[in-house]
Amino acid sequence: MSVLSIEGLRKSYVSPDGATTPVIDIESFAMAAGEQVALEGASGSGKTTFLHLIAGIVKADSGSIVVAGDDITAMREAARDRARALHLGYVFQTFNLLDGYTALENVMLGMMFGPGADRAKARSLLERVGMADRMHYKPRQLSVGQQQRVAVARALANQPRLVLADEPTGNLDRIRAAEALALIREVCREQDAALLLVSHDRAVLESFERRESLSELNRVGSAT
Amino acid sequence: MSALILLVRRSLAQHKLSTAVTVAATALACGLVLSVFAIANQTQSSFTRTDVGYDAVLGARGAPLQLVLNTVYHLETSPGTIPFSLYQTIKQDPRVELAIPYGVGDNYQGFRLVGTSEEIFTAFEYRDGRKLQFAVGGPFDGQRREAVVGSFAAAQTGLKVGDRIQPYHGLDYDPNTQHDEVYVVSGILEPTNSPNDRVIWIPLEGIWRMQGHVLRGAGEEYVAEAGVPIPDKHKEVSAVMVKLRNRIFGMALSMDINRQGDIATFAWPIDEVMLDLFGKLFWFVVILKYVAYMVVAVATGAILASIYNTMNERRREFAILRSLGASRRTVFGAIVLEAATISALGAAFGFAVYAAVLGAASVLIREKTGVVLDLLAPDPILWMAPLGMVLLGAVAGLLPARKAYATDVAANL
Numbered sequence: 001m002s003v004l005s006i007e008g009l010r011k012s013y014v015s016p017d018g019a020t021t022p023v024i025d026i027e028s029f030a031m032a033a034g035e036q037v038a039l040e041g042a043s044g045s046g047k048t049t050f051l052h053l054i055a056g057i058v059k060a061d062s063g064s065i066v067v068a069g070d071d072i073t074a075m076r077e078a079a080r081d082r083a084r085a086l087h088l089g090y091v092f093q094t095f096n097l098l099d100g101y102t103a104l105e106n107v108m109l110g111m112m113f114g115p116g117a118d119r120a121k122a123r124s125l126l127e128r129v130g131m132a133d134r135m136h137y138k139p140r141q142l143s144v145g146q147q148q149r150v151a152v153a154r155a156l157a158n159q160p161r162l163v164l165a166d167e168p169t170g171n172l173d174r175i176r177a178a179e180a181l182a183l184i185r186e187v188c189r190e191q192d193a194a195l196l197l198v199s200h201d202r203a204v205l206e207s208f209e210r211r212e213s214l215s216e217l218n219r220v221g222s223a224t
Numbered sequence: 225m226s227a228l229i230l231l232v233r234r235s236l237a238q239h240k241l242s243t244a245v246t247v248a249a250t251a252l253a254c255g256l257v258l259s260v261f262a263i264a265n266q267t268q269s270s271f272t273r274t275d276v277g278y279d280a281v282l283g284a285r286g287a288p289l290q291l292v293l294n295t296v297y298h299l300e301t302s303p304g305t306i307p308f309s310l311y312q313t314i315k316q317d318p319r320v321e322l323a324i325p326y327g328v329g330d331n332y333q334g335f336r337l338v339g340t341s342e343e344i345f346t347a348f349e350y351r352d353g354r355k356l357q358f359a360v361g362g363p364f365d366g367q368r369r370e371a372v373v374g375s376f377a378a379a380q381t382g383l384k385v386g387d388r389i390q391p392y393h394g395l396d397y398d399p400n401t402q403h404d405e406v407y408v409v410s411g412i413l414e415p416t417n418s419p420n421d422r423v424i425w426i427p428l429e430g431i432w433r434m435q436g437h438v439l440r441g442a443g444e445e446y447v448a449e450a451g452v453p454i455p456d457k458h459k460e461v462s463a464v465m466v467k468l469r470n471r472i473f474g475m476a477l478s479m480d481i482n483r484q485g486d487i488a489t490f491a492w493p494i495d496e497v498m499l500d501l502f503g504k505l506f507w508f509v510v511i512l513k514y515v516a517y518m519v520v521a522v523a524t525g526a527i528l529a530s531i532y533n534t535m536n537e538r539r540r541e542f543a544i545l546r547s548l549g550a551s552r553r554t555v556f557g558a559i560v561l562e563a564a565t566i567s568a569l570g571a572a573f574g575f576a577v578y579a580a581v582l583g584a585a586s587v588l589i590r591e592k593t594g595v596v597l598d599l600l601a602p603d604p605i606l607w608m609a610p611l612g613m614v615l616l617g618a619v620a621g622l623l624p625a626r627k628a629y630a631t632d633v634a635a636n637l
Contacts, residue, residue, distance in 0.1 A: 057633045085549020096544045100238040112227035113549035
C-alpha cells in the first residue's frame with residue numbers, strides 16, 4: 001500500500017518581470033508504507049520545492065499528490081494544513097526549532113496542531129532520541145547535534161505516515177551525520193513511518209536501498 | 225495547554241521589555257478612564273443626592289448655590305444671617321417637618337464649628353433612616369459649652385471626649401484669632417461618609433455668645449453678656465435646614481419666601497441647585513474624559529506598534545508554525561490574542577492605577593468637602609473600561625495579525 005503517490009506534478013514560479021519559470025515536472029513517483037527512500041538532489045535541483053509540494057506548503061499547478069490516501073492538491077489550504085499536521089513529519093536542514101521554546105515545548109507544539117498535545121508522549125520521544133536530560137533546554141542552549149535530535153522527535157510527534165527530511169545531516173560533521181542518519185532511520189522504522197530523505201551527500205545516499213535522483217525524476221532539469 | 229496560549233505566553237516572555245512598557249501604557253490609560261469617570265460620577269452623585277437629610281435651606285438673601293454649599297457641604301463662606309424669627313416662623317409652618325438652625329463663623333484648626341440645636345442628634349437623618357450616632361460620649365448640653373466632633377475632624381485633630389478646645393474666629397484657621405471660650409468635647413460621632421464628618425457641633429447659643437460676635441437680628445448691633453439672656457429679637461442664624469413633610473410643598477414655600485422682599489432666600493430643591501453647579505462644570509468633565517480617551521488611543525497605538533515591530537523578526541517563527549500544521553487562522557488568532565492579552569494585563573493593572581488615583585483623590589476631596597469616594601462603588605465603567613480596552617487591544621492586533629496571516633511559508637523556512 002503506498003503512502004505517497006505522485007502523478008503529473010508540475011510547478012512553476014512567476015518571476016517579478018512576469019516570466020514563468022518551470023521548477024518541477026515529475027510524471028510519477030510513489031513510496032510504499034514504511035519505505036525509506038533517499039533522493040539525490042543537488043543545489044538548485046528543486047528538491048526543497050518538491051518537499052514543500054508534498055507537504056502542501058506550496059500548491060501544485062497541476063497533477064496529484066496523494067499522501068496517506070488524501071489528494072492534497074484537491075484540498076483547500078486549511079485542509080492541507082490539517083493533513084500536514086496529522087500525516088507528515090518534516091526535518092529541516094537548519095532544524096527550524098523555535099528559539100523561545102524548550103525542547104519539550106517544541107515537540108509538544110508540533111502535536112498541538114495535530115491530534116493534541118501529549119506531554120508524556122513528547123517526553124518519551126525526547127528520551128528515545130537521547131534528550132532526556134535536556135528537555136527543558138532552549139535551542140540556543142543545545143549543541144547542533146542535540147538540536148537535530150529534538151527536530152527528529154518533533155517530526156515524529158504525531159506518528160506521521162511520512163517523514164520528509166531535507167538535508168538533515170547537512171550541518172553535521174561526518175561522525176555526527178552518521179549517528180543522526182541512523183537515529184532518523186531507526187526511529188522512523190520504530191514508528192512505522194516512511195522516510196523521504198533528500199541529500200547530496202554520497203555516503204548518506206549509499207546507505208539507502210532505494211535511491212532516486214531528482215534530476216532524473218524532474219523533467220525540468222536544472223531549476224531553483 | 226492550547227497552542228494559542230503557549231504561543232502568546234512565549235511571545236510575551238520573549239519581548240519582555242516592550243510588553244512591560246505597553247502594559248504600563250495600557251494600565252495608565254485604563255486607570256485614567258476608570259478614575260475620571262468614577263470621580264466625576266461619584267462626586268456628582270454625592271453632591272446632587274436627594275437624601276442629604278434636608279429638602280431646602282433658608283438663608284440670607286443671595287445665591288442659592290452659595291447657601292447650599294455653605295450649609296449642606298460646609299464649603300464657601302456664609303452669605304450672611306437671617307433673624308431668628310424667620311427660623312421660628314418656618315419651624316411652625318405646618319408644611320415643615322423639621323427645621324434646624326445653623327450658626328457659623330468659627331473654626332477649630334480649620335474645622336468648622338456649627339452652632340445648632342440638639343435636634344441635630346435626635347431628629348436629623350443624614351441619610352434616609354440614619355441618624356448621627358456616637359462612637360464615644362454623647363450630645364452636648366445646650367446650656368453648657370460642650371462640643372460634639374465629627375469623625376473626620378476628630379481623626380485629624382486627635383480630639384477625644386473630655387478634651388478642651390478654644391475655637392478660632394472665622395471659617396479659616398488663623399492662630400492669632402483664638403477665642404477665650406473653652407469648650408469640652410462631649411462626644412465623637414461615628415463616620416457618616418458625608419460632609420458632616422468634618423464638623424464640630426456646638427450649641428447655637430455658643431455662637432451667639434462667642435467673644436467678639438455681634439448680633440444684628442433686630443437690625444441694630446447687640447453683644448451678648450454673660451449671664452444675661454439674649455432677647456429673641458437680637459438672635460440671628462446663618463441658615464435654617466428645612467425638611468418638608470412633602471417635597472412638593474417646597475414650590476409654594478419658595479414662592480412665598482423668594483418673592484417676599486429681600487430678607488431671605490429659600491434654596492429648594494437642594495439637589496437641583498447642585499445639579500445646576502455640575503451643569504456649569506460639565507465642560508470640564510467632558511475635557512477630562514476626552515483627555516482620557518486620547519490616552520486610550522495612544523495606548524492602543526502602542527499595542528499595535530509593539531507587536532507590529534516584531535513581525536519581521538517573527539516571520540520565520542510563523543513559517544515554522546505553519547510547516548508544523550498551524551493554519552493561517554491560527555497564527556492570525558495568536559497575534560490578536562496576544563494583543564488582547566497585553567491590553568487585558570494593562571486593564572488588570574489599570575485597577576491598581578485606579579485605586580491609587582482614587583485613593584489620592586479621595587483623601588483630597590474628603591479633606592476639602594467631606595465627601596467620601598468609594599473605590600468599589602458600583603459603576604458600569606468598572607467593567608466597560610476594561611472590556612473596551614481589551615476589545616481595542618484586539619482591534620490593534622488586527623493589522624500585525626494580517627501580516628502574520630500573509631506570511632509566505634516557503635520563503636521564510
